[in-house]
Amino acid sequence: MRRSPHLVPGLLLALAALAAQAAQARAQQGPALWPYPRSVQMSPQLLNIAPDKFLFVHGPNSTADPFCSLLQEAFRRYYNYIFGSYKWHHSPANLGDEPQLQRLQVTITLESQCDSFPNISSDESYSLLVQEPVAFLKANSVWGALHGLETFSQLVYQDSLGAFTISKCTITDSPRFPHRGILIDTSRHYLPMKTILKTLDAMAFNKFNVLHWHIVDDQSFPYQSTTFPELSNKGSYSLSHVYTPNDVHTVLEYARFRGIRVIPEFDTPGHTQSWGKGQKGLLTPCYSQRKQTKKVGPINPILNTTYTFFTQFFKEISSVFPDQFIHLGGDEVDFGCWASNPNIQNFMQKKGFDKDFTRLESFYIKKILDIVKSLKKSSIVWQEVFDDKVELQRDTVVEVWKGEEYLEKLKEVTSSGFRAILSAPWYLDVISYGQDWRNYYKVEPLNFGGSELEEKLVIGGEACLWGEYVDSTNFTPRLWPRASAVGERLWSPKTVTDLGDAYKRLAAHRCRMVSRGIAAQPLFTGYCSHEYKME
Numbered sequence: 001m002r003r004s005p006h007l008v009p010g011l012l013l014a015l016a017a018l019a020a021q022a023a024q025a026r027a028q029q030g031p032a033l034w035p036y037p038r039s040v041q042m043s044p045q046l047l048n049i050a051p052d053k054f055l056f057v058h059g060p061n062s063t064a065d066p067f068c069s070l071l072q073e074a075f076r077r078y079y080n081y082i083f084g085s086y087k088w089h090h091s092p093a094n095l096g097d098e099p100q101l102q103r104l105q106v107t108i109t110l111e112s113q114c115d116s117f118p119n120i121s122s123d124e125s126y127s128l129l130v131q132e133p134v135a136f137l138k139a140n141s142v143w144g145a146l147h148g149l150e151t152f153s154q155l156v157y158q159d160s161l162g163a164f165t166i167s168k169c170t171i172t173d174s175p176r177f178p179h180r181g182i183l184i185d186t187s188r189h190y191l192p193m194k195t196i197l198k199t200l201d202a203m204a205f206n207k208f209n210v211l212h213w214h215i216v217d218d219q220s221f222p223y224q225s226t227t228f229p230e231l232s233n234k235g236s237y238s239l240s241h242v243y244t245p246n247d248v249h250t251v252l253e254y255a256r257f258r259g260i261r262v263i264p265e266f267d268t269p270g271h272t273q274s275w276g277k278g279q280k281g282l283l284t285p286c287y288s289q290r291k292q293t294k295k296v297g298p299i300n301p302i303l304n305t306t307y308t309f310f311t312q313f314f315k316e317i318s319s320v321f322p323d324q325f326i327h328l329g330g331d332e333v334d335f336g337c338w339a340s341n342p343n344i345q346n347f348m349q350k351k352g353f354d355k356d357f358t359r360l361e362s363f364y365i366k367k368i369l370d371i372v373k374s375l376k377k378s379s380i381v382w383q384e385v386f387d388d389k390v391e392l393q394r395d396t397v398v399e400v401w402k403g404e405e406y407l408e409k410l411k412e413v414t415s416s417g418f419r420a421i422l423s424a425p426w427y428l429d430v431i432s433y434g435q436d437w438r439n440y441y442k443v444e445p446l447n448f449g450g451s452e453l454e455e456k457l458v459i460g461g462e463a464c465l466w467g468e469y470v471d472s473t474n475f476t477p478r479l480w481p482r483a484s485a486v487g488e489r490l491w492s493p494k495t496v497t498d499l500g501d502a503y504k505r506l507a508a509h510r511c512r513m514v515s516r517g518i519a520a521q522p523l524f525t526g527y528c529s530h531e532y533k534m535e
């Protein structure tokens with residue numbers, strides 16, 4: 001067979017094209033950090049990593065318990081995230097002449113917190129020095145170390161030949177805001193445990209640290225109380241749509257192992273229809289034309305039994321959930337039913353409330369705040385509680401969720417001396433065509449012209465995924481990567497705002513989440529390189 005004279009140049013051209021493609025692929029596969037750290041110094045010098053030789057080690061000078069299971073478990077997880085999803089044993093073994101990274105040594109410099117829960121004051125900072133042959137991760141607490149491991153995992157990528165690669169670099173990092181939350185709603189639709197645990201995984205990938213668990217509402221009461229088991233027996237969608245004490249414990253531990261706090265919300269006095277089924281007399285009977293009807297309204301605020309109930313109920317909640325905060329809701333109270341009830345009218349008259357139902361609401365919420373305070377817990381409330389001039393505790397946090405004028409509201413709340421959490425621009429249950437993550441990304445929470453002190457009172461924000469149109473079938477793709485935009489806004493410095501750069505990093509980060517088993521939806525057209533590799 002005669003060799004065509006054109007074959008050789010043709011082959012060279014094809015090879016050149018392949019090489020160019022590979023170079024491009026390599027550039028795309030470079031580290032995509034999300035959320036972007038406070039300070040990154042990248043060297044052009046690359047190190048290779050041999051997966052079968054690489055080790056995470058807990059440094060000898062670390063102040064944390066050498067057997068810290070939280071760290072050991074994180075090492076196992078991150079090893080799998082970095083190497084496990086790739087067929088590394090099929091990747092080329094010719095790593096001989098390139099400089100190598102053999103270990104990541106983790107040192108905790110303050111006391112061990114391996115057995116404790118993270119809290120609002122936890123130190124989440126870390127620094128990472130990647131050099132040959134050992135990289136160092138230093139953090140004051142295990143919570144910072146967990147964030148550092150995530151960042152380290154984001155630095156490692158496979159080059160065009162499939163070799164695991166990392167750039168020499170120095171990173172120092174800490175969050176801009178201490179409260180970075182995701183709200184999940186398990187009342188409108190019950191979310192299976194699997195979905196909740198996956199959410200905690202994805203939260204860790206995005207350095208979120210608060211799971212705001214809107215656990216019950218009008219529609220169903222899935223929280224299984226040991227003190228009042230009838231609440232979920234009668235108020236859940238079914239006896240299998242409940243979170244048992246064991247389930248709750250599983251969520252708390254899974255979250256703790258990822259540096260995530262769990263804040264339960266028990267929203268009252270509105271949004272409580274499901275409570276009425278298992279706790280007779282708790283809700284207000286509504287009247288029509290002076291006759292009692294079968295309908296019930298918000299919690300009945302005029303009965304002593306109401307407060308006896310809540311004292312016992314919150315006693316349980318405060319011991320089940322370790323966090324300092326309990327969210328008490330307080331939004332969207334419908335005054336119509338209260339207004340129809342003659343006993344409530346009489347009570348109002350006696351108290352001199354002058355037909356102002358916000359004063360009755362205040363009377364109620366003040367009592368609930370006092371109950372929670374007496375249990376040595378702090379409260380978070382939705383903004384109406386502040387708007388309706390309820391007398392708050394000094395440490396009550398106000399969550400700003402309403403409408404376009406959230407910056408004005410942040411100013412109002414913080415200038416009154418209260419701490420605030422922002423969620424108004426981040427209602428992810430509201431969907432629209434196109435890249436709405438950009439709108440979430442562009443929000444600047446501190447653009448309200450506050451003093452330094454007022455700015456400090458904004459402790460963070462939350463991306464909220466309400467459950468009316470969301471269940472386990474669409475929960476994860478609706479949340480991610482849209483919530484990632486909020487994650488970067490709450491973690492990264494104020495100056496990290498370049499949308500073009502964010503798009504590139506987020507597209508890669510989304511693919512990384514998919515490769516780690518999170519069904520995050522695409523940002524736009526294209527494909528993920530790991531899908532192509534798996535062919």
Ligand SMILES: *[C@@H]1O[C@H](CO)[C@@H](O)[C@H](O)[C@H]1NC(C)=O
Nearest residue numbers: 058059060061062105107136
């Ligand atoms: C541990 O501390 C000792 C004494 O301070 C020091 O000499 C040694 O270099 C440290 N080792 C590491 C790995 O940091």
Ligand SMILES: *[C@@H]1O[C@H](CO)[C@@H](O)[C@H](O)[C@H]1NC(C)=O
Nearest residue numbers: 113116118119120121122324
């Ligand atoms: C937070 O946790 C640390 C470490 O466990 C503890 O020392 C500190 O007192 C806690 N702070 C609050 C506000 O609970």
Ligand SMILES: *[C@@H]1O[C@H](CO)[C@@H](O)[C@H](O)[C@H]1NC(C)=O
Nearest residue numbers: 301302303304305306307308
């Ligand atoms: C409810 O409690 C208040 C204050 O302790 C008391 O004055 C009032 O008599 C009680 N009402 C009923 C109906 O027991």
